[in-house]
Amino acid sequence: MTELLAGPIAARHTALGATFAEFGGWDMPVAYSSTGAEHDAVRTSVGIFDVSHLGKALVTGPGAAVLINDTLTNDLGKIAPGKAQYTLCCNDRGGVIDDLIAYLVSDDEVFLVPNAANTAAVVAALAAAAPAGIEVTDQHRDYAVFAVQGPQAPAVLEALGLPSDMEYMAFADADLTVDGARYPVRICRSGYTGERGYEVLPRWADAGPVWDALIAEVTARGGLPAGLGARDTLRTEMGYALHGHELNKDITPVQARSSWAVGWHKPSFFGRVALLAEREAGPTRRLIGLKANGRGILRAGCPVHLAPGLPVIGECTSGTFSPTLKAGIGLALVESLAGLKPGDEVTVDVRGRAVACTVTTPPFVESHV
Secondary structure: OOOOEEOOOHHHHHHOOOEEEEEOOEEEEEEOOOHHHHHHHHHHOOEEEEOOOOOOEEEEOOOHHHHHHHHOOOOHHHOOOOEEEEEEEEOOOOOEEEEEEEEEEEOOEEEEEOOHHHHHHHHHHHHHHOOOOOEEEEOOOOEOOEEEEOOOHHHHHHHOOOOOOOOOOEEEEEEEEEOOEEEEEEEEOOOOOOOOEEEEEEEHHHHHHHHHHHHHHHHHOOOEEOOHHHHHHHHHHHOOOOEOOOEEOOEOOOOOOOHHHOOOOOOOOOOHHHHHHHHHHOOOEEEEEEEEOOOOOOOOOOEEEOOOOOOEEEEEEEEEEEOOOOEEEEEEEEEHHHOOOOOOEEEEEEOOEEEEEEEEOOOOOOOOO
16 A cells, blocks of 8 residues: 655644545645634635645746647636646546646746646656757655635735735745745745635745744634645535546546636647547536535535436536535536536435435635635
């Protein structure tokens, strides 16, 4: 059995009473108090997540930005240096190897944040496509990542002298001073919760003091440390895709309603031919949102039927109890021929019990990014 990887501040999570679980090959904090309390803290005040398991990679050399634009789906030409962009790395069939964030530093430098389990695959795909003079470096354990999310997130950064007044998906480099010591950090106004927030990236070796400074300001405002449990309920309420659920090597961005992250007019990107063909023909299946009409918590893998006793038309890719709505919600990949539209009712088989659900268009709650 492969030993799970540990983040840079695992001992601090243990001291805070965190429970842990495996995620992407890493031993990750799931909750410190309760997922509901942590979820509510992010929606109403502020929460801090340690997501240092996320991958990091650096692409450098003359034309680095051109390489990224020629390989990943989104159009990097639409943003300027100092901005970040959600994008996809696809295979030849249009399936998604990974979804990731690309930070455009300059024409000759792009910093990438892929998902933990897919970092090596993304680095390998880009390195194979890179011409001479461009280096693709895996920096997975060179940097930590702390997500500060919620209405009070700007106040947390301002109290520490860090920049917070930036556009969505903009980033800046700064120094955090703690007890006279200076720690360089990269800050991006992004996140995975639907609230205003920031992802703070210190060097791996500096993770401890940076976390201590951030969490002190978070808790001073009534906020909480939050684990992957709350991260999942928050992102599901927003309808955000999770790789391995709504996106994978067999699920395309067209099926997952992520076509907005594809630069359709670009002449080149991984999977372009297959994705153009699918877009023209129309996908055979599409992602929808579901809200349980009564009691019932949807889970990934639950079959979806038009009505009890009728054939399966798809399955849930994600599901949870929404602490905000006090109801079961989920995402499901269903046959396009079913012709479902918002307001229609379907049945989800939850462990042998038929749960009536209404088809919705995410987000399930209002976005405040």
